[in-house]
Amino acid sequence: MIFYSISIVLIIFITVYFRLYLFLFPANRLTILMYHQVEEFSNDDLTVSLHNLEKQFEYLSRRKYHSKFFSEVNNSQPKSIIITFDDGYKNNHDYLPALLKKYNLKATIFIPTRFIQEGYKDYEMMSFEDIGSLDKNFFEIALHSHSHENFKNLTPDFIEKDVQANMDILKSHDIEFSKVLAYPYGKYPKRKDEKEKVFSKLRDNGILFAVRIGNKINYFPTQNMYELQRIDIKGNDTLLKFKLKLIFGKLKLF
Numbered sequence: 091m092i093f094y095s096i097s098i099v100l101i102i103f104i105t106v107y108f109r110l111y112l113f114l115f116p117a118n119r120l121t122i123l124m125y126h127q128v129e130e131f132s133n134d135d136l137t138v139s140l141h142n143l144e145k146q147f148e149y150l151s152r153r154k155y156h157s158k159f160f161s162e163v164n165n166s167q168p169k170s171i172i173i174t175f176d177d178g179y180k181n182n183h184d185y186l187p188a189l190l191k192k193y194n195l196k197a198t199i200f201i202p203t204r205f206i207q208e209g210y211k212d213y214e215m216m217s218f219e220d221i222g223s224l225d226k227n228f229f230e231i232a233l234h235s236h237s238h239e240n241f242k243n244l245t246p247d248f249i250e251k252d253v254q255a256n257m258d259i260l261k262s263h264d265i266e267f268s269k270v271l272a273y274p275y276g277k278y279p280k281r282k283d284e285k286e287k288v289f290s291k292l293r294d295n296g297i298l299f300a301v302r303i304g305n306k307i308n309y310f311p312t313q314n315m316y317e318l319q320r321i322d323i324k325g326n327d328t329l330l331k332f333k334l335k336l337i338f339g340k341l342k343l344f
């Protein structure tokens with residue numbers, strides 16, 4: 091019982107200390123935000139309303155966050171933030187250019203090429219022309235696999251081919267991209283040997299970083315290039331919740 095209580099206190103202490111440390115040394119923090127769709131009104135977690143997104147962007151700009159692309163991540167600055175959008179929805183193309191320009195922010199869009207070729211559910215996706223036309227001062231294109239399959243139970247060989255197809259198709263449409271991968275659904279093999287094989291294939295293919303979800307702030311520079319964590323900004327997060335997520339990542343202690 092005593093041992094159990096001491097362990098709990100120790101875990102709480104380490105967690106609080108670690109988060110406090112990150113908080114006190116902001117130059118080492120790299121916050122990566124994850125969004126999907128933007129619409130005038132939001133009805134689900136994966137869609138942020140235009141109104142909420144504007145309030146969040148206005149806050150980042152007012153509080154002087156340094157909005158970056160992954161290609162700029164190595165010049166360490168305090169309050170570094172990377173804003174990311176997944177899947178290539180047409181509404182990103184419709185709403186983001188004006189908002190990013192207004193608040194002088196940048197966004198990285200992770201493109202699963204199969205969704206662009208074949209569509210995804212009933213959603214309207216960007217075309218390759220739409221993607222190519224995004225202003226490079228405000229948008230960075232990056233990888234999200236070709237198939238958008240959950241990588242968790244797939245072989246390292248399949249994953250490698252899928253990421254190569256993703257890059258080849260973007261190249262064939264003359265779309266410049268950064269060699270940064272967002273795992274579909276944030277998942278990759280968990281078993282250590284499988285995971286190492288996947289990471290070594292990513293390295294062989296020149297992938298610089300890969301991002302999962304995880305809801306934590308990253309400590310940068312990092313050894314975990316292929317396990318960077320993103321903070322999931324939900325469709326109906328209030329501005330207060332957004333501010334807390336910027337500081338703590340996930341809102342629960344554990």
Ligand SMILES: [Zn+2]
Pocket residue numbers: 176177234238274275
């Ligand atoms: Zn996705």
